[in-house]
Amino acid sequence: MVETQVLLSSLVIFLLVCISSARPPHIVLLVADDLGWNDVGWRNPQMYTPNLDKLATSGVILNSSYVQPVCSPTRNCLMTGYYPYHTGLQHGVVQDDAPGFLPANFTVLPQKLKELGYVTHMVGKWHLGYCNWKYTPTYRGFDSFMGYYNGAEDYYTHNVGTGYDFRFNKDVYHPTEGEYSAQTFATRAIDILNSVNPQNDSLFLYLAFQSVHAPLEVPERFEKIYAHIKDKDRRLYCGMVSALDEAVGNITAVLRQRGFMDNLLLVFTTDNGGPTYLGANNLPLRGAKTTLWEGGTKGSAFVYSDTLLNQTKYLNTEIMHAVDWFPTLLHVAGGTADPGIDGKDMWPTISDNKPSARTEFIYNIDELDHSAAIRVGDYKLIEGSPGKYNDWYPLPKVEEDLRLDESDKYQVDDSSAELKYRLFLITEDPTEHFDIAEKYPVIVESLKQRLAEYKKSLVPANYPPPDPKSNPKYYNGTWSPGWC
Missing domain, CATH: 3.40.720.10 (Alkaline Phosphatase, subunit A)
Known part of the structure; x- marks a missing residue:
């Protein structure tokens, strides 16, 4: 009888462990x-x-x-x-x-x-x-x-x-x-x-x-x-x-x-x-x-x-x-x-x-800024402006660290304007020091075409203007739902 109880207890413990692990x-x-x-x-x-x-x-x-x-x-x-x-x-x-x-x-x-x-x-x-x-x-x-x-x-x-x-x-x-x-x-x-x-x-x-x-x-x-x-x-x-x-x-x-x-x-x-x-x-x-x-x-x-x-x-x-x-x-x-x-x-x-x-993956596609980037295999292609901070920033920071480079002129409003493309062999140049776009135009064109395929499924950006109905004064001073 005691042995049976011991066996039953062991079986219960075993089942509990199995259930827990599952x-x-x-x-x-x-x-x-x-x-x-x-x-x-x-x-x-x-x-x-x-x-x-x-x-x-x-x-x-x-x-x-x-x-x-x-x-x-x-x-x-x-x-x-x-x-x-x-x-x-x-x-x-x-x-x-x-x-x-x-x-x-x-x-x-x-x-x-x-x-x-x-x-x-x-x-x-x-x-x-x-x-x-x-x-x-x-x-x-x-x-x-x-x-x-x-x-x-x-x-x-x-x-x-x-x-x-x-x-x-x-x-x-x-x-x-x-x-x-x-x-x-x-x-x-x-x-x-x-x-x-x-x-x-x-x-x-x-x-x-x-x-x-x-x-x-x-x-x-x-x-x-x-x-x-x-x-x-x-x-x-x-x-x-x-x-x-x-x-x-x-x-x-x-x-x-x-x-x-x-x-x-x-x-x-x-x-x-x-x-x-x-x-x-x-x-x-x-x-x-x-x-x-x-x-x-x-x-x-x-x-x-x-x-x-x-x-x-x-x-x-x-x-x-x-x-x-x-x-x-x-x-x-x-x-x-x-x-x-x-x-x-x-x-x-x-x-x-x-x-x-x-x-491969998409860094982003922003049709409002006319900028995008894609990684395919070892290569990274940037279309348009990468953004406003384009350097390697030492510490402590100084005012010159925040300068904009010439890429900002490609932050255009006219989608028909010519875009600049940058190409990096990111596996060998992870710090992006060497733009090789001019050296490898065939690779640039290949990545542009791949990026174009992704763009076909783009949903227009939802970036609406401010709405005065959001003002916290209408909600006892709190940012609150209920205005859209």
């Missing part, structure tokens, strides 16, 4: 804002980011992970698996006072994950439209949302322009007075972790930090870490990076304490390159946020897992793009993306270091 893994997607290529400790030892460094070096560093030049377009990629020029978000960002948005006909990542049984929570910056409730997070698959709708705000007061912008779900919310947003977001993330049973539920947590976007604000204790830096902007910016790192460390500590790490994939990425004009460092890459140069589009990223990665502790150099996270994370969750999206499943590349499923 349960879809937890997914935590951490997005930093405006983090420069050279602003992380695993690449630049002058940066104090011990928590991020430990995760990155123990996981897989993604050294050729591309993003869009600015905020909203990258968030669009993560949520939909489509390039921005297929959703109308290819030009600039969603403005506070204009009715821009990610169209509601796109099924976004949390909606797909909920179909697979996930609980879904979002913390932080949305920046994909809010003029109508249907464009806001809790109407797009998230069980909860704490954060702000717009692109930037004060880290302490949560004011932007003439209004206040902070929500808990649909309600206007006021965090603890004087609390820094990285701490606010970490605390909320930890509350979510404490509310979820890691053995029974599969969690998707999307934490889009405000850090390290302007305004340059940080508690003094973080600024003091970099007291040796004379340039104030750079000193503040670096302090903001370390504040972000501490928040990540606090969150990952709870992930481990509560047992999430037994079955979890953690993804970290920036949304675009660093704004060198506001203290960031993209060296040795060329350019800055807002540009089509590598400094604006090559993002610091890594993945970490205790159990899901077959190879770890290495530098992955295979190319991938932000649109690829959508099908990749669905694969990890046990689902599949709808056919026809731009993203590709990169799980074999990430987990086993296999060759990338991607041989």
Whole structure:
């Protein structure tokens, strides 16, 4: 009888282990804002980011992970698996006072994950439209949302322009007075972790930090870490990076304490390159946020897992793009993306270091600026102006670092005007020092034709003018939905 009970108990334990191992893994997607290529400790030892460094070096560093030049377009990629020029978000960002948005006909990542049984929570910056409730997070698959709708705000007061912008779900919310947003977001993330049973539920947590976007604000204790830096902007910016790192460390500590790490994939990425004009460092890459140069589009990223990665502790150099996270994370969750999206499943590349499923990608196609860029194999072609910051910016920055080069004359309003083309052998010249367009006209023509094929499916940019109905004065001083 005793032996039978022991056998039954062992069988129950075995079945529970099998059920647990079959349960879809937890997914935590951490997005930093405006983090420069050279602003992380695993690449630049002058940066104090011990928590991020430990995760990155123990996981897989993604050294050729591309993003869009600015905020909203990258968030669009993560949520939909489509390039921005297929959703109308290819030009600039969603403005506070204009009715821009990610169209509601796109099924976004949390909606797909909920179909697979996930609980879904979002913390932080949305920046994909809010003029109508249907464009806001809790109407797009998230069980909860704490954060702000717009692109930037004060880290302490949560004011932007003439209004206040902070929500808990649909309600206007006021965090603890004087609390820094990285701490606010970490605390909320930890509350979510404490509310979820890691053995029974599969969690998707999307934490889009405000850090390290302007305004340059940080508690003094973080600024003091970099007291040796004379340039104030750079000193503040670096302090903001370390504040972000501490928040990540606090969150990952709870992930481990509560047992999430037994079955979890953690993804970290920036949304675009660093704004060198506001203290960031993209060296040795060329350019800055807002540009089509590598400094604006090559993002610091890594993945970490205790159990899901077959190879770890290495530098992955295979190319991938932000649109690829959508099908990749669905694969990890046990689902599949709808056919026809731009993203590709990169799980074999990430987990086993296999060759990338991607041989080309679009940096952007912006018909309003008459600019675009494409990568095909080893080559990168830029059409029109790469943007306003065209140099390699040393630190500390000086006024001459922000000069515009002759490319800006190609930022034309007349679509019939002749465009300039630049060609780079990006695998051998990742810092874009040598334009070889004149030397290889056949390759230029080939890439132009390939770019033209992509342009055939372009959706016109949705970049509307400001709407006075958005004014916070009509909503008790708060940026609020209800005006489109």
